[in-house]
Amino acid sequence: MGFFAPWFLAGIAAVGLPVWIHLLKRHKTDPRLFPSLMFFEKREQSSVMHRRLDYILLFALRVAIVVLLALLFASPFIRRAAPASDGKKVTVVAVDHSFSMRAGDRLARAKEEARGVLGKLHPGDQAQVIALGAQVQALTQVISDAGELRAAVDSIQPSDSRASFGELARYVRTLAESQRIPLEVHLVSDLQKSAMPPGFADLRLDPSTALVFHRVGDAAPNWTVENVAAPRRVYDPKRVRVQATVAGFDTPEAKRNVSLVLNNKVAQTKTVDVPANGRAQAEFLGLDVPYGFSRGEVRIDGGDALSADDRYVFAVERTDPRKVLFIDDGRHPRAELYFRAALDASGDSAFQMETLRPEQAANAPLGNYAFLVLSDLGSVTAGFEDSLRHYVNGGGSLLIALGPSSTALPRVPVSDDAIEAASYAGREGERFLSVSDIDTGHPALRSVDRFAAVKFYQAIHVTPSKSRVLARLNDQTPLVLERQVGEGKVLVFTSTFDNVSNDLPLHAAWVPFISQTAAYLSGGGAEQPVNLAVDSYVELRAGDNKGAAAEVLDPDGKRLLSLEEATTAKNFAVAREGFFELKTASGRRSLIAAHADRRESDLTVIPQETLDLWRATGGDNQGSAGAAGKANEDDKKPWGLWPIILLLLLGVAMVESVVANRYLRPRAEVREGIKQEAA
Amino acid sequence: MLQRYLDPAVLAGISGLDLVAKTVVDGFIAGLHRSPDFGFSQEFAEYRAYSPGDDLRHVDWNVFARTERMFLKRYRGETNCQVTILLDASRSMKYASLRAGVKLLEKFEYARFLAASVGYLAHVQRDAVGLIVFDDDVRQFVQPSSRQGQLARLLHAIGSAQLGTRTDFARPFAHVQQFLHRRGLVVAISDFWDEPEKIINTVAPLRFHGNELVLFHILDPEEIRPKLKHPVLLEDLETGDALEVGPDYVAHEYPERMDAHLEDLKTRAQGAGIDYFLIDTTRPLDAALREYLAIRKGRM
Numbered sequence A: 001m002g003f004f005a006p007w008f009l010a011g012i013a014a015v016g017l018p019v020w021i022h023l024l025k026r027h028k029t030d031p032r033l034f035p036s037l038m039f040f041e042k043r044e045q046s047s048v049m050h051r052r053l054d055y056i057l058l059f060a061l062r063v064a065i066v067v068l069l070a071l072l073f074a075s076p077f078i079r080r081a082a083p084a085s086d087g088k089k090v091t092v093v094a095v096d097h098s099f100s101m102r103a104g105d106r107l108a109r110a111k112e113e114a115r116g117v118l119g120k121l122h123p124g125d126q127a128q129v130i131a132l133g134a135q136v137q138a139l140t141q142v143i144s145d146a147g148e149l150r151a152a153v154d155s156i157q158p159s160d161s162r163a164s165f166g167e168l169a170r171y172v173r174t175l176a177e178s179q180r181i182p183l184e185v186h187l188v189s190d191l192q193k194s195a196m197p198p199g200f201a202d203l204r205l206d207p208s209t210a211l212v213f214h215r216v217g218d219a220a221p222n223w224t225v226e227n228v229a230a231p232r233r234v235y236d237p238k239r240v241r242v243q244a245t246v247a248g249f250d251t252p253e254a255k256r257n258v259s260l261v262l263n264n265k266v267a268q269t270k271t272v273d274v275p276a277n278g279r280a281q282a283e284f285l286g287l288d289v290p291y292g293f294s295r296g297e298v299r300i301d302g303g304d305a306l307s308a309d310d311r312y313v314f315a316v317e318r319t320d321p322r323k324v325l326f327i328d329d330g331r332h333p334r335a336e337l338y339f340r341a342a343l344d345a346s347g348d349s350a351f352q353m354e355t356l357r358p359e360q361a362a363n364a365p366l367g368n369y370a371f372l373v374l375s376d377l378g379s380v381t382a383g384f385e386d387s388l389r390h391y392v393n394g395g396g397s398l399l400i401a402l403g404p405s406s407t408a409l410p411r412v413p414v415s416d417d418a419i420e421a422a423s424y425a426g427r428e429g430e431r432f433l434s435v436s437d438i439d440t441g442h443p444a445l446r447s448v449d450r451f452a453a454v455k456f457y458q459a460i461h462v463t464p465s466k467s468r469v470l471a472r473l474n475d476q477t478p479l480v481l482e483r484q485v486g487e488g489k490v491l492v493f494t495s496t497f498d499n500v501s502n503d504l505p506l507h508a509a510w511v512p513f514i515s516q517t518a519a520y521l522s523g524g525g526a527e528q529p530v531n532l533a534v535d536s537y538v539e540l541r542a543g544d545n546k547g548a549a550a551e552v553l554d555p556d557g558k559r560l561l562s563l564e565e566a567t568t569a570k571n572f573a574v575a576r577e578g579f580f581e582l583k584t585a586s587g588r589r590s591l592i593a594a595h596a597d598r599r600e601s602d603l604t605v606i607p608q609e610t611l612d613l614w615r616a617t618g619g620d621n622q623g624s625a626g627a628a629g630k631a632n633e634d635d636k637k638p639w640g641l642w643p644i645i646l647l648l649l650l651g652v653a654m655v656e657s658v659v660a661n662r663y664l665r666p667r668a669e670v671r672e673g674i675k676q677e678a679a
Numbered sequence B: 001m002l003q004r005y006l007d008p009a010v011l012a013g014i015s016g017l018d019l020v021a022k023t024v025v026d027g028f029i030a031g032l033h034r035s036p037d038f039g040f041s042q043e044f045a046e047y048r049a050y051s052p053g054d055d056l057r058h059v060d061w062n063v064f065a066r067t068e069r070m071f072l073k074r075y076r077g078e079t080n081c082q083v084t085i086l087l088d089a090s091r092s093m094k095y096a097s098l099r100a101g102v103k104l105l106e107k108f109e110y111a112r113f114l115a116a117s118v119g120y121l122a123h124v125q126r127d128a129v130g131l132i133v134f135d136d137d138v139r140q141f142v143q144p145s146s147r148q149g150q151l152a153r154l155l156h157a158i159g160s161a162q163l164g165t166r167t168d169f170a171r172p173f174a175h176v177q178q179f180l181h182r183r184g185l186v187v188a189i190s191d192f193w194d195e196p197e198k199i200i201n202t203v204a205p206l207r208f209h210g211n212e213l214v215l216f217h218i219l220d221p222e223e224i225r226p227k228l229k230h231p232v233l234l235e236d237l238e239t240g241d242a243l244e245v246g247p248d249y250v251a252h253e254y255p256e257r258m259d260a261h262l263e264d265l266k267t268r269a270q271g272a273g274i275d276y277f278l279i280d281t282t283r284p285l286d287a288a289l290r291e292y293l294a295i296r297k298g299r300m
Helices: A006-028 A044-050 A056-074 A106-119 A146-154 A165-179 A333-344 A382-393 A404-408 A510-522 A563-568 A608-616 A625-634 A642-678 B017-029 B061-067 B107-124 B150-159 B170-179 B196-209 B247-271 B285-299
Strands: A032-034 A076-081 A090-096 A126-132 A136-138 A183-189 A209-215 A222-229 A241-249 A254-262 A265-274 A279-285 A292-300 A311-318 A322-328 A351-356 A371-375 A397-401 A418-424 A435-438 A458-463 A468-473 A478-485 A488-493 A531-533 A537-539 A551-553 A571-573 A578-583 A589-595 A636-640 B038-049 B071-076 B082-088 B128-134 B138-145 B184-190 B212-219 B232-236 B242-245 B275-280
Touching (some): A006 A056, A056 A642, A090 A106, A090 A165, A106 A126, A106 A146, A106 A183, A106 A209, A126 A146, A126 A165, A136 A165, A209 A608, A222 A292, A222 A311, A241 A254, A241 A292, A254 A279, A265 A279, A292 A589, A311 A589, A333 A351, A333 A371, A371 A382, A371 A510, A382 A397, A382 A478, A397 A510, A404 A418, A458 A478, A488 A510, B082 B138, B082 B170, B107 B128, B107 B212, B107 B285, B128 B150, B128 B170, B138 B150, B138 B170, B170 B196, B196 B247, B275 B285
Parallel strands (some): A032 B232, A090 A126, A090 A183, A322 A351, A371 A397, A397 A488, A531 A589, B082 B128, B082 B184
Antiparallel strands (some): A126 A136, A241 A279, A254 A292, A292 A311, A551 A578, B038 B071, B128 B138, B232 B242
């Protein structure tokens, strides 16, 4: 017998508590009132006699409770033979159906191997068939029906998921804990190295689990289109650039033809030299696609082990440049110039800028613009601000630059942050201000190099009320603030866009700042990527638009969501390669291209010593089920006594309650009498 | 049947001392003889011929107008006995024990009922009734009188009596002596927790003025025969002193000492011509009144 937590035995010292209660405390408590002590005398004998244990039974029960409680925490156990398994075991057949199993006839061979394992089972033997991808899919329960097990193996189809042996080990550990009899796991797989988890500890198995490997494929040379970099939206087809990366795994140096296919038509073909075990890039200029969503694909020549990864799909959307309204009162002519130059220089010509005076803009249809820019306006009429507020509430975006004219305003339009005063550099010895804090994770500030070396001579001090400060100057003046208003957002830049209040337009950070800000503001929210790996999740609705239906069409054109799912599901998992047409609950339509994880393209096999190590984490490294069963019979396992102690404790506690009630009732009545007297 | 109503526990449930007193007294007062003395209270008895020296206020002038002879009106019920009740309100009177989980009547409550009943009875008898509530000094004093409203005053004084501190018979009894100019009956109701010699020496001088003295010794049954299962710490209600006592002592020595005390008190009282009655709080009140009436018969 032993204890899992022997230190808890120190709790037995609490036995002193009932001793104190019975020996000492009782001696001092409950004085009884009496009219006169005329005829009483103090006797030592009385006191001595009192110090004997009173209520022996109650005392014993209380001591027992304390001791049992301490024992319960110390968790005693005895070693005894594991529950008689009598040589019984559960056979688990795990068939890898990941993307790499599409190579050659690997999956067919795997299924044949699995059938062979099942064929060796005796009648009555229990087994389970599972399919291994990114997740473990149990195709049957633990059953002994050979027909059902075979049918489960036959039903396994190739998938585009990435195998994860870590998931398999976790599932097997859970199964071993629940079954409490030895497991014999047959892993039928190509044993791809890339399926290993980052930490070897994730592969550990229960001691009663035996692992048997059935390899159905060898390492083979394989070329793949590893990645394609293409814009999500195309505004000017002639200025678009598509880059494809071709990688070779275990391959010799070779020339590969790379083709760009648009809407099932080969648009361009190039030849690249792929070094041995290396990568090469192919670049295609121009992407002549029609308006709307287009299905793109980069293909290489086939003929290698895994042909499924010779194509890489991507989705693009052709749209017109979106209009941006720059509202300026004419005081900062260079601000417009710099802003327009930055938008034009961003590369993909996504925006067309128009300029209006505030009085003209008040009557303009603001809804036609992707976002608006207010450049240091000295006055904003109530009607114009209402229009702006209505525009932003409806999902529009506003970029506000503050400058010397803005100090006339009590607060920033729409965002309602109070304008305190202008903050000038050079007054107290500082010749300029610089950015000290910046949220580089924000989409608008991602590649601005923290505004390094940019000098700010003047910034308008704004007290943020509900806005979030994204960047601050070194005198803690907020530089960039953002506030969500209704469905839209307002971004406030507390300096001007010309090179008077700062020299930002003259720095390299200017163009990325403006282009990223424009992209962020025109996007209407954080858009999800349109090119995804299989097993990624796509968001269908935010939390606030329940009830509206979402819609997903799979590559075969079938609806993936039931009616109930369409109105309630928040996201869905992309389970296969191809193009998915998506309409989110907010009504936004998009085309999503899903491709298999390219780590599956590396068909390198796990070294034998690694496999041996993995198998050794289980109970039997011979891989023999019979031996595993025998070994477990000889093993004596610690068997916890806590359920017995717990039952005992409950019983003693109940008896204690009854006994204490019997003893203490008269005393309770005395107390009741005292209470009545007091009343 | 009557006994049922006189159980102290039942009486404790009756609100109002007057009702308690009536309940106790009226049941057995019926048939009690009238006072042989005549007086000037309300109930007409007879005419008597005027003789010189009689009080002219009692002459019936209507009869004189008709007959030209002077007659005096005489009435029933008037006696010249004065009853003074001494009620002990010391803190020890607060004691009440438990019997079968039910709290008995407090000694003080019992004493109140007894005082009210004696007072009511005396009032019915047309006796002048007074009250002195005392602990270690006189706390309340109602001048003996047989006037109308005296019963209400008496009962109110009994009802509003508050428990005080310690018992000291010397001062209250000296006070009583100052007011007792007429012969009468003094009824002392107390638990008499003091030395018998001291008690008798204090109260005996009352006898010298021609008073009859009755001591009602009220005790809780637990005071006479306490029961302990285990050693306990006892706290004196009056002094607050605490003493640890064991069951053995309570079972053997205490009863002997208590019995000796009671016997001593009784003997000394009888020796001093004082009537002494030991009453425990479970005893029906009418029994105590019978004792009282037995004495009164001899005096009336």
